[in-house]
Amino acid sequence: MANQPLTVIAPIRSGEEPALRQVLDAIATDLTGNPYLQIAKSQKTHFLRLAIIADPEYGQRLLMTGNYDGSLPAYLQELVSLSPDMDALWSKCDGYGGRASFESFIKAHSCRAQAAYIAIQGETVGSIRKRLQIRRTLEDLLDQDTVADYLDQPGLKPLLNALFSLKRPLTLWQALALVGARFWQLIERLIGGICHLIRQIILRILRFVGGILGAPEKKRLAGEYIGVNVDFERLRTLQRPEVVHGINHLHLLSTVRRGRLLRLRIVLCLIHFAARNLFPPGSLSNIRSIHFAHWAIVDGGKHLLFVTHYDGSFDNYLGDFADRASDGLNSIWNNVAGYPQAGAVDIVAFKQFFRNDQQLPSQVFYRAYPEATVATILRDRTIVQPLADELERPEVETWLSRL
Numbered sequence: 021m022a023n024q025p026l027t028v029i030a031p032i033r034s035g036e037e038p039a040l041r042q043v044l045d046a047i048a049t050d051l052t053g054n055p056y057l058q059i060a061k062s063q064k065t066h067f068l069r070l071a072i073i074a075d076p077e078y079g080q081r082l083l084m085t086g087n088y089d090g091s092l093p094a095y096l097q098e099l100v101s102l103s104p105d106m107d108a109l110w111s112k113c114d115g116y117g118g119r120a121s122f123e124s125f126i127k128a129h130s131c132r133a134q135a136a137y138i139a140i141q142g143e144t145v146g147s148i149r150k151r152l153q154i155r156r157t158l159e160d161l162l163d164q165d166t167v168a169d170y171l172d173q174p175g176l177k178p179l180l181n182a183l184f185s186l187k188r189p190l191t192l193w194q195a196l197a198l199v200g201a202r203f204w205q206l207i208e209r210l211i212g213g214i215c216h217l218i219r220q221i222i223l224r225i226l227r228f229v230g231g232i233l234g235a236p237e238k239k240r241l242a243g244e245y246i247g248v249n250v251d252f253e254r255l256r257t258l259q260r261p262e263v264v265h266g267i268n269h270l271h272l273l274s275t276v277r278r279g280r281l282l283r284l285r286i287v288l289c290l291i292h293f294a295a296r297n298l299f300p301p302g303s304l305s306n307i308r309s310i311h312f313a314h315w316a317i318v319d320g321g322k323h324l325l326f327v328t329h330y331d332g333s334f335d336n337y338l339g340d341f342a343d344r345a346s347d348g349l350n351s352i353w354n355n356v357a358g359y360p361q362a363g364a365v366d367i368v369a370f371k372q373f374f375r376n377d378q379q380l381p382s383q384v385f386y387r388a389y390p391e392a393t394v395a396t397i398l399r400d401r402t403i404v405q406p407l408a409d410e411l412e413r414p415e416v417e418t419w420l421s422r423l
Contacts, residue, residue, distance in 0.1 A: 023066065023144075027133065028129050028130050029131060031079060031081050033111075043108055044070055047384050048384045056109045057099070057106065065088050066312065067385075067388070069083075070382065071383055100122055110122070113129075131317075133314040134292065136292060136312075136313070139394045140398065143401075145389075151404045152396075155400045226294055227348075230351045266390055267387050267390055267393070269328065270326075274323060275356060280355040281321045284317065288352070305348060311394055312328065314326075324356055338374060359373060360373055
């Protein structure tokens with residue numbers, strides 16, 4: 021199994037919050053060598069964050085959320101192996117009983133995601149890193165002066181012309197086999213076209229439903245949104261770790277409106293179905309910058325937790341959503357308190373709601389492949405995977421040995 025979402029919310033022991041912050045700061049400062057959680061050595065973690073969240077009713081809690089490969093027990097065993105002094109971290113939380121009971125502690129405080137989106141399903145940390153390295157090796161080879169000069173003058177065209185001029189005519193049996201293969205390819209394309217049409221019909225139906233559920237309650241109030249007072253120091257804290265050309269993250273903890281829990285569950289169920297079955301790889305409603313996103317209803321239905329990892333800036337990320345998926349956004353967030361009554365069409369209010377009113381800072385954020393965007397991961401798969409699928413290693417080694 022690849023790309024599983026994980027959400028853990030554990031109460032912090034009374035008086036332990038300052039010491040916990042020091043531990044989290046040490047982890048964030050050195051993701052590889054700190055004594056508490058050496059998460060940068062993980063072979064299974066796509067993304068992971070640790071954050072202290074506060075709530076008037078539930079007090080201060082530690083949030084751990086991210087995406088991992090494999091089964092949960094195997095992943096937790098890896099985390100234990102990467103945590104020489106894990107007690108210094110987790111003993112700050114109520115219910116922690118030591119390394120031996122870490123799995124049961126995490127399971128007791130885990131929250132199931134009601135909806136999850138994975139940009140490229142089935143991709144592990146290892147496969148993404150390996151394709152990235154292969155593509156970089158090929159680029160380094162092609163960037164060498166002699167190769168670059170050859171590709172420029174005379175280029176590959178004379179070589180390819182000479183190579184394909186030697187192509188031998190097919191025998192009768194080879195021709196029949198080719199006709200059969202192309203016939204099956206035609207059948208596959210026909211079935212694929214029918215499946216694509218069915219997906220598009222279902223998407224249209226879901227978008228129609230989203231338009232109804234996400235209709236702005238008072239669209240005429242656009243520009244009149246009044247959120248909480250702007251905390252500029254908090255905004256600077258949120259903006260400081262963000263990058264312009266790389267992977268960013270955000271998480272929100274919102275209060276579910278009274279009487280809207282069932283409606284929210286239905287919307288998330290529909291989104292989960294569409295995200296898993298209807299959208300093409302790397303595209304959520306034609307938004308191509310999201311690596312992962314998941315929604316979890318927590319605290320007995322009182323709060324909605326949203327976690328996402330995306331490429332580019334915060335403004336571009338929310339702008340894409342407002343432009344291309346406003347009905348879907350409204351159908352989710354109009355079920356939480358404080359959402360602008362004009363909906364995502366009021367872009368200034370929409371961004372203020374997310375950034376100033378709802379977004380929470382993280383003390384620790386780890387990304388396994390910080391320079392890989394959704395687009396480059398798809399490109400690497402297009403470049404590398406056909407070679408891996410079509411070539412047999414013994415044949416390639418024999419061919420190279422004859423050069």
